Amino acid sequence: xxxxxLAAVAIAMAFTMTIADVGPAMAADESNDRYFDNQQHLTxxxxxxxxxxVNSNTSNIIAVLDSGADYNHPDLKDNLLPGIxxxxxxxxxxxxNGHGTEVIGVLAAKGNNGIGVSGVLWNAKVLPIKVLDKxxxxxxxxxxxxxxTALDKGAKVILMSVSSMSYSRALTNAVNRAEAAxxxxxxxxxxxxxRVAYPAAYPTVIAVGGVRSNNQPIYESNSGPELNLMAxxxxxxxxxxxxxxxxFSGTSAAAPQVAGAAAxxxxxxxxxxxxxVRQLLYQTATDLGQxxxxxxxxxxxxxxDKAVKTPISYxxxxxxxxxxxxxxxxxxxxxxxxxxxxxxxxxxxMDVPYDGKxxxxxSVTSTVASPMAATFYSDNRTPVTHYIGNGDTVTVSAKAGKxxxxxxxxxxxxSFSYVLTSRFTINPDRSEPNDTMGTARxxxxxxxxxxxxxxxxxxxxxFSYYVREYGHLTVTVTPDNKRMDPVLAIGKEQGKSTTxxxxxxxxxxDDPTERAQKEVSPGKYFLRVSEYEQNAVNGEYQLDLxxxxxxxxxxxxxxxxxxxxNLAGGNLMTGTLPTATDTDWFQFTVSSESYVTIRAPFIPxxxxxxxxxxxxxxxxxxxxxxNEVAELSDQGKEILSARxxxxxxxxxxxxxxxFKYDLYxxxxxxxxxxxxxxxxxxxxxxxxxxxxxSRGIVNGFKDATFKPDQAVTRAQFATMLISAMRSxxxxxxxxxxxxxxxxxxxxxxxxxxxxxxxxxxGIIKGYPNKEMKPDRAITRAEMASMIARAQNVLLYKRSTxxxxxxxTSHWASPAIEALTSRDWLHGYGSSFKPQGIxxxxxxxxxxxxxxxx
Numbered sequence: 001x002x003x004x005x006l007a008a009v010a011i012a013m014a015f016t017m018t019i020a021d022v023g024p025a026m027a028a029d030e031s032n033d034r035y036f037d038n039q040q041h042l043t044x045x046x047x048x049x050x051x052x053x054v055n056s057n058t059s060n061i062i063a064v065l066d067s068g069a070d071y072n073h074p075d076l077k078d079n080l081l082p083g084i085x086x087x088x089x090x091x092x093x094x095x096x097n098g099h100g101t102e103v104i105g106v107l108a109a110k111g112n113n114g115i116g117v118s119g120v121l122w123n124a125k126v127l128p129i130k131v132l133d134k135x136x137x138x139x140x141x142x143x144x145x146x147x148x149t150a151l152d153k154g155a156k157v158i159l160m161s162v163s164s165m166s167y168s169r170a171l172t173n174a175v176n177r178a179e180a181a182x183x184x185x186x187x188x189x190x191x192x193x194x195r196v197a198y199p200a201a202y203p204t205v206i207a208v209g210g211v212r213s214n215n216q217p218i219y220e221s222n223s224g225p226e227l228n229l230m231a232x233x234x235x236x237x238x239x240x241x242x243x244x245x246x247x248f249s250g251t252s253a254a255a256p257q258v259a260g261a262a263a264x265x266x267x268x269x270x271x272x273x274x275x276x277v278r279q280l281l282y283q284t285a286t287d288l289g290q291x292x293x294x295x296x297x298x299x300x301x302x303x304x305d306k307a308v309k310t311p312i313s314y315x316x317x318x319x320x321x322x323x324x325x326x327x328x329x330x331x332x333x334x335x336x337x338x339x340x341x342x343x344x345x346x347x348x349x350m351d352v353p354y355d356g357k358x359x360x361x362x363s364v365t366s367t368v369a370s371p372m373a374a375t376f377y378s379d380n381r382t383p384v385t386h387y388i389g390n391g392d393t394v395t396v397s398a399k400a401g402k403x404x405x406x407x408x409x410x411x412x413x414x415s416f417s418y419v420l421t422s423r424f425t426i427n428p429d430r431s432e433p434n435d436t437m438g439t440a441r442x443x444x445x446x447x448x449x450x451x452x453x454x455x456x457x458x459x460x461x462x463f464s465y466y467v468r469e470y471g472h473l474t475v476t477v478t479p480d481n482k483r484m485d486p487v488l489a490i491g492k493e494q495g496k497s498t499t500x501x502x503x504x505x506x507x508x509x510d511d512p513t514e515r516a517q518k519e520v521s522p523g524k525y526f527l528r529v530s531e532y533e534q535n536a537v538n539g540e541y542q543l544d545l546x547x548x549x550x551x552x553x554x555x556x557x558x559x560x561x562x563x564x565x566n567l568a569g570g571n572l573m574t575g576t577l578p579t580a581t582d583t584d585w586f587q588f589t590v591s592s593e594s595y596v597t598i599r600a601p602f603i604p605x606x607x608x609x610x611x612x613x614x615x616x617x618x619x620x621x622x623x624x625x626x627n628e629v630a631e632l633s634d635q636g637k638e639i640l641s642a643r644x645x646x647x648x649x650x651x652x653x654x655x656x657x658x659f660k661y662d663l664y665x666x667x668x669x670x671x672x673x674x675x676x677x678x679x680x681x682x683x684x685x686x687x688x689x690x691x692x693x694s695r696g697i698v699n700g701f702k703d704a705t706f707k708p709d710q711a712v713t714r715a716q717f718a719t720m721l722i723s724a725m726r727s728x729x730x731x732x733x734x735x736x737x738x739x740x741x742x743x744x745x746x747x748x749x750x751x752x753x754x755x756x757x758x759x760x761x762g763i764i765k766g767y768p769n770k771e772m773k774p775d776r777a778i779t780r781a782e783m784a785s786m787i788a789r790a791q792n793v794l795l796y797k798r799s800t801x802x803x804x805x806x807x808t809s810h811w812a813s814p815a816i817e818a819l820t821s822r823d824w825l826h827g828y829g830s831s832f833k834p835q836g837i838x839x840x841x842x843x844x845x846x847x848x849x850x851x852x853x
Contacts, residue, residue, distance in 0.1 A: 031111060033118045035245055040213060041106075041232035045257055047120050049305035050264060055111060056123035057267035062259070063150035064107065065143060066100030066161040067132040068093040073101065073243050075109045075116035076126075083128035084149055086142055096134040098241045102248045103161045104128065105239030107256035116245055117237060120260025120304065127153060132162065140168035143199070147174035147185075156183045156266065159259035160205075161252045163190035163197035163222075165483045165509070167535040171199055179204040184266070184274045186259040188251035189227055191220035192509065194482040195539075201226040203334050203421050206262070206278055209298065210234065210254040215288055217296055221251055225330035225351065227298040228278070229285055231257040261304045268308055275419060279336055281307055283316040293328040295351075314338050314417045321345045326404060331358065331424040331538075339372055339407065340415025350403040350422070352378075354453075354540065358398045359423040360405075364390040366416035377404040388418075426538050428455045431463070437498075440464040440526060448545040454484070454531045463527040463543070467520045471549040472661050475504075477514045477529055479541045485532040486541055488514040493524040505532065520547075548661040551576050558585050561619060561650050571668040577609070577653065578660035584653040586668075587616075590644045594670045595678040595704040598640040598651070600633035602665040607631060608657035609664070613640055616648040623649075629666075639666065643673070643704050677706040685841035688848040695853065697723040698844055708841035711777035715751035717843060718758040721790055724847045733757050742772040749774060763790045781812035781834035783843060784825055787850055788815035793822075803832035810834065824849040 031048070042048050061081065069080055071094055083093025095101045104119075104126055111122025131138045131146040143162055150158055151174075158178060178185050185205040190197030200207035200222075209221040210233020217223070218233050231254035235247040262277050272280070284307045285300035293299050315338040317327040322345075329335050329348035337346050352358065364371055370387035374394060377383050379401040386394040387410070407418075429452045431441045440462035443450065452461045467473070477486045485507065491500035504516045527545075531537060553575045555565040564585035567573065575584045590596070596613075603609055609629035612622040624640045626632065632639050651668070671678035675690030677700050683689070689706055692698045698720050700706040712720075725732050736756025745752060751774055758764040759772070763786050766772050778786075788795060795814035802820050806813050812834060819825035824846055827833070847853065 031118055032114050033109075033112060034115055035117045035237060038237040038245075039117055041236050041253075041257065042118065042120070044213065044215075044232050045120075045261070045302045046305035047257070047260070050261075050308045051111075051122070053305075053308045054264050054268050056121055057263040058123050058125055059270070060157070060263065060266065061125050061127045061153060061155050062108065062121075062157050062159070062263055063127040063129050063153065063155040064100060064104055064159050064161070064256075065129045065131045065146040065150065066103050067097035067134070067136055068095035068100045068130040069104050069126070069128040070095050070101040070239070070241050070243070073105075073239050073241075075113070075239050076101070076104060078110050078113075079108045079119075079121075079124045079126050080104075081125050081127045083130060084153075085130040086146055086149065087130050087133050087138070093128045093130040095128075095130075095241060097132060097136045099132065099136050099161060099252065100128060100130070101241050102238050103159070103252060103256050106236055106253060107159060107260050109239050117239065120257055121263055124263065127155060138162060140164055140166065140198075141170050144168065144170035144174040147171075147178055151178055151181050151183060157259055157262050158183050158185045159256055160185070160187040160199055161255065163188060163200065163251075165190075165192070165195075165197050166485065166533045167198060167483070167537070168533075172202070175199055175202045175205060179274055182274060184262045184277045186255055186262060188255040189222040191250050191252075192222055192482050193220050194222055195224045196222045196226040197483075201332060203332055204274065204278075206258055206281065207298070208251060208255040208258045209296075210249070210251045211288070211297075211301065215301055218249070218251075221254075223296045225295060225353075226332050227295065228333075229258055229281060229298050229302050230254065230288060230300065231302045257304075258302055261302055261307050264304065264308050269312075272312070275334065275336065276312055278334075279314075279316070280310070280312045283313055284310050293330065295330075315343075317346075318343070320347050323347050323404060323406070329405060329420075329422060331422050334419060334421045336417065336419045337407070338415060338417045339409035339413075341409075344409045346407040348405045348407070350398075350405060352398045352400055352403050352424070353538065354400050354426045356398060356424055356426040356538070357395050358403060359393055359395040359425070360388070361393045361421045361423070362388045362390065363419040363421075364388070364416055365418070366390070366413055368410070368413050371410055371413040371416055372418065373408045373410060375406040375408070377406070379403075424538055425536070426453050426455050426540075429453045429461070429540070431461060434462045435460050437462055437526060442466070443527075443545055446547045446549075448543075450543045450545075451540050452529060452543060453540045454535065454537045457536050458534045459531070459536065461529045463529075465525045465527065465545065465547075467522055467525060467547065469549045470519075470521055471547055473516075473518050473520045473525070474544075474546045474548075475516045475527060476544045477541050478544070479512055479539055481539045482509070482512055484537045484539045484541060485512055486514050487530050487532050488516055489526075489528040489530075490516055490518070491526045491528075492520075493526065498526060550578075550660050551663050553584075553663070555584065555586075559583050561585050561587070561614070561652070564650055567668055571670070573651070573653075573666040573668065574663045575653070576660045576663060577655040577658055579658050580654075580656055582654065582658070586651040586653075587648060588651075588668060588670075589648050590646050590670060593643070593645055593673045593676075595673055596640075596642055596644050596649075597638050597669045597671070598666055599638050599669070600629055600664065600666045602662075603630040603633040604659040604662035604664060605630055605655065605657040606634070609653070609655045611639060611666075612652045613642060614650045614652065616650065619650070629653075641703060671704075673704060676700065677704060679705045680708055683708050683841065685845050688845045688853075689841065691853055692724075692844050692848060695727055697727050697847065697853070698840075706840065708844075709839050711837040712783075712840050712843050713775050713777055714764065714772070715749070715755055715774035716840070717778050717783070717786065717838075718764055719751050719754045720843055720847060721763065721786065722754045722757055724851045724853070725790060727853070728851045733760065736760055740766070741770065742766065743770050745772045745774050758786075761790075777837045779834060780832065780836050780838050780842070781806075781810070781816065783838040783846065784819050785812050785815040787824070787846055788818055791850055793818045803827050804830050806832045806834055819846075819850075822849075
């Protein structure tokens with residue numbers, strides 16, 4: 001995707017021309033602009049204090065490359081020159097977007113005029129150059145033309161409220177011309193939360209990031225080795241279209257503050273060169289983050305007051321005469337220093353992001369051919385020394401990591417100053433040379449990851465991949481920074497030619513990753529990765545290739561019940577459903593009455609899968625079915641369950657969402673039923689449970705379980721007990737006729753009648769406040785007492801106890817001893833555990849003994 005130059009609330013670009021006059025000094029508290037108190041950014045950068053020294057620059061032209069300006073705005077019109085419209089030549093530079101008006105207001109809204117707001121400059125000559133259309137979009141060539149137009153008009157400060165992640169040769173040439181012409185360039189770092197964008201990324205452009213009121217960088221502000229300064233970038237109060245005022249945010253709000261500071265410096269010191277202005281701004285910045293320069297805050301926060309009051313230093317990075325005191329020298333930047341008889345050594349440290357080459361171009365004031373020596377110390381490499389003179393460029397290989405640089409004055413050379421401009425070029429990636437189809441690097445395997453780069457202009461990376469069977473191919477190309485705009489091409493070899501897909505170029509400014517997914521057939525495929533603008537980029541991309549073959553469904557053909565695959569040899573169903581019309585059938589036999597459960601450990605899709613269970617006797621009516629196989633699988637729940645009699649059964653599967661690259665997995669589990677239950681086959685109370693169930697005294701649950709070890713509730717116990725009494729022929733009321741009502745149990749409760757009868761005949765008692773607590777579990781002591789009451793067992797206090805945990809004084813001791821003596825009840829050795837919860841199995845066995853079932 002072509003990366004157009006954009007203006008956004010986080011990007012700014014301006015062009016200003018140096019002026020030789022200095023406005024009258026005035027105390028900050030004398031500024032009478034109506035909304036001055038809303039402009040907290042002016043206090044944060046100490047512009048108000050600087051105005052005591054200088055507040056205007058009316059001798060120079062300041063060009064702002066943006067969307068134009070509101071020429072009718074009362075706070076701008078006196079500071080605006082007739083603009084130039086490069087978007088629609090011949091038309092005025094009237095702002096039709098609003099971004100330019102906001103930027104110019106921060107830079108040079110008329111100050112101390114009793115209305116509105118104040119710019120960093122009170123009085124100025126601002127030349128709006130319209131390079132952005134009404135959508136605030138332009139191309140790189142037009143911005144380069146804007147710089148050249150500004151230079152033609154004599155501008156000496158250039159502010160750019162635009163950004164692009166792409167490198168441009170035309171823009172490079174324009175920036176170089178500006179430096180040679182003595183113009184200071186300022187640009188916003190950009191708002192992608194990534195690497196510094198162009199034109200801010202050039203070494204001779206001041207790259208400005210944005211901070212909050214607490215001096216922490218705003219999230220969107222771009223950072224990296226090219227970053228120089230920070231200024232407020234959140235809720236900056238300024239001019240708006242239509243003569244109004246308001247806030248805007250981003251690095252485009254921060255950059256004009258630095259441009260204003262540069263213009264004030266040039267007003268006070270009109271003979272300074274661009275590098276002097278830049279270095280003075282860096283020298284006087286308030287350090288933020290790590291000590292000294294760092295990637296996230298550059299040299300720190302803009303301090304306008306200090307910038308206009310501090311004498312320029314030609315070596316502000318001192319002390320750095322020891323390796324332990326080495327100062328940061330970012331790639332793609334400039335440093336300046338002095339060497340002389342009393343200061344013979346300077347140390348710098350460079351973070352090298354990749355294996356590559358570092359170049360230093362020197363500007364040295366000494367007339368000696370080679371006044372200094374530079375020694376480079378790269379990790380795990382022998383130090384290399386080069387001798388440097390004015391205009392020389394030296395290039396060294398460097399590994400990713402730290403590169404220490406030692407500059408030493410050669411003996412006998414007088415004091416001199418130097419400026420070093422750094423450049424970095426990434427090494428070719430490991431797949432090179434692979435610039436043509438003939439040199440395409442073969443990729444082998446089903447999951448492959450390759451790292452590549454574009455080390456030179458026009459670099460293309462070719463790869464080949466051989467597909468041996470039908471399947472699905474996924475390819476992603478992910479750059480490690482947004483300066484890279486990859487384009488992916490995929491083609492299949494067809495005899496002597498290659499058939500290409502349309503280019504995969506769907507990445508955007510926020511996510512430049514390219515993604516391709518396609519069905520592939522056996523044959524040779526080519527992949528070509530290139531950079532949209534054909535630029536060389538200091539960055540890497542990762543190419544990930546994943547091939548998934550079509551899964552073989554070993555059960556096919558099983559599209560009808562007559563072709564149903566037999567599950568006799570196992571209980572696992574697998575397969576694919578590659579089309580919406582495909583159906584998979586399975587069959588299994590039930591030898592004894594069983595409870596069959598179907599579960600799905602894995603379903604490849606999120607929805608759309610249907611299952612039905614049929615008897616061999618009737619295919620017109622499903623015994624059970626669901627359309628939510630995938631959903632139930634995802635929740636870990638069973639898919640179907642049913643109580644089945646002996647016979648042959650069939651399972652039918654289909655899906656409205658086809659899949660063929662993964663197998664579904666379903667399990668069929670048969671549990672033989674004992675007395676109608678699937679969970680008592682080996683239980684100690686199995687015979688009693690079966691016996692009482694057959695007489696209808698006890699019942700299980702709908703899922704064919706009895707849950708023998710589950711606690712018995714009062715409602716369950718009363719129901720079992722009343723059923724046992726009736727089965728024994730004992731006279732039991734047909735229904736509860738008592739007048740007592742229970743506030744925690746309505747007449748609709750499933751056990752209302754049985755609990756009422758048990759209460760009425762004195763077997764079970766209620767609780768205070770007329771509560772029955774039907775769902776409360778009973779204890780073993782309560783179980784013994786209730787059975788004793790139901791059987792009218794004679795109870796009396798014993799002199800000794802059969803259990804060490806049931807003393808004769810225990811309230812249930814008489815009932816426990818009476819039932820134990822009748823062999824109806826037993827404990828656990830010498831313990832009875834009277835407070836232990838009675839289980840369903842224990843109650844069944846007790847009822848069987850008490851009523852002789």
